[in-house]
Amino acid sequence: MIIGIDIGSTTTKAVSIEDGRLIRKIKTKASDAVTSATGAFGKMIVENEIKMGDIQGITITGAGASKIKNDIFGIPTVKIDEIRAIGTGGTFLSGRDHIIIANIGTGTAVIEAGPAGIFHLGGSGVGGGTILGLAKKLLHTSDFNGIMELAETGNLNQVDLLLEDIMLTDISFLNRESTASNFGKMLDTAGSGDIALGIVNLVYQVIGMLSVFAAKSRNVNRVVVTGNGSKNLIGRKILLNITGMYGISFEYPQDAEYTTAVGAGLSWEAGGKIG
Ligand SMILES: Nc1ncnc2c1ncn2[C@@H]1O[C@H](COP(=O)(O)OP(=O)(O)OP(=O)(O)O)[C@@H](O)[C@H]1O
Ligand SMILES: [Mg+2]
Known part of the structure; x- marks a missing residue:
């Protein structure tokens, strides 16, 4: 499972992608990027009873992504350009x-x-x-x-x-x-x-x-x-x-407010190293 996190300027969205499909999604709001990203990740894990061992990686994107300098909770974390994430997510959700x-x-x-x-x-x-x-x-x-x-x-x-x-x-x-x-x-x-x-x-x-x-x-x-x-x-x-x-x-498209996060999750393999 890959977790895609979109740290937007107003809200942060997180989704889980399993076998190339959108499975779970959550929204949250926090004042700074680190709290937004870790909070969204934590909410996703706790609300959906996800086991940490099942998470292969995290892809972050969005305005706040540049503020994240390290792997999130030790899980391999990569970054993807927001435009690419929107394009990938929009194509996927619209079909x-x-x-x-x-x-x-x-x-x-x-x-x-x-x-x-x-x-x-x-x-x-x-x-x-x-x-x-x-x-x-x-x-x-x-x-x-x-x-x-x-x-x-x-x-x-x-x-x-x-x-x-x-x-x-x-x-x-x-x-x-x-x-x-x-x-x-x-x-x-x-x-x-x-x-x-x-x-x-x-x-x-x-x-x-x-x-x-x-x-x-x-x-x-x-x-x-x-x-x-x-x-x-x-x-x-x-x-x-x-x-x-x-x-x-x-x-x-359905779930269009999660487009950027979905595109991030789908692009994990293309993601760049953080920091
Ligand atoms: N319940 C809500 N609470 C707050 N804003 C809302 C709500 N419903 C809709 N909005 C609108 O959604 C906007 C934020 O949209 P969205 O979460 O897609 O942006 P973002 O990803 O944070 O920003 P950006 O992509 O521009 O960096 C707000 O400016 C507001 O106009
Ligand atoms: Mg956005």
């Missing part, structure tokens, strides 16, 4: 052979994975962290689920300048409800729900368009969405709207 991956974590990375290899196309600092940061100041909450509940009640028309506000007719393939300017209207009557929806809309529209341009530039018509941001149902609706306009589809 597709040529894809664009939009990994929505704290920030967003856009990756191509195909027969020619795994390539980092680019990304954006706009991601899940943007939702939490803006909500903290604008809505005075850091509770992710609370922000989403607020957004459910929101009306975009209160915060975004829509095409219908400035045009009498459609422009090319854009319909009248399309955003012309995120937060470009911001009426005095805008409430917390409207602002919450405006924040989520801003983040997913930026990521959606970035993904569309990446997909079109690589002649791919499908984007696999991974990271914690793939679970966001309002975000999925916004991306579906983009599919309607640009013809690029967005897919959400």
Whole structure:
């Protein structure tokens, strides 16, 4: 069994890979990389009653991986590049052979994975962290689920300048409800729900368009969405709207929030020495 650990900037994910299959998965959150990695490993072992002797190795990746300088609890530990881990995990979980991956974590990375290899196309600092940061100041909450509940009640028309506000007719393939300017209207009557929806809309529209341009530039018509941001149902609706306009589809594989950890676990043999 190999344990893959993804020490992300916000959360740490760990998975067990046995005979090339994803078996167990856990999530945890800690303030520093060492506590995150050892904590995730310990949680995986204790909750699943895994015997240490059954673990062949550990692969670590993610923003915090560079802070780990030694084998974890004496088990052979290797490190793998995060982009490679996302590409490998995204290919495995989606079951597709040529894809664009939009990994929505704290920030967003856009990756191509195909027969020619795994390539980092680019990304954006706009991601899940943007939702939490803006909500903290604008809505005075850091509770992710609370922000989403607020957004459910929101009306975009209160915060975004829509095409219908400035045009009498459609422009090319854009319909009248399309955003012309995120937060470009911001009426005095805008409430917390409207602002919450405006924040989520801003983040997913930026990521959606970035993904569309990446997909079109690589002649791919499908984007696999991974990271914690793939679970966001309002975000999925916004991306579906983009599919309607640009013809690029967005897919959400099962366990997509563990993509990076899965890719790490699957790449143990390719991993580099630690330290
Ligand atoms: N229950 C939750 N608690 C905290 N954040 C959540 C929750 N559900 C979703 N999120 C979102 O998930 C984001 C973190 O996603 P994820 O764990 O994939 O990132 P990461 O791997 O830590 O970061 P990165 O890959 O950018 O280094 C948060 O910024 C937040 O927007
Ligand atoms: Mg991540």
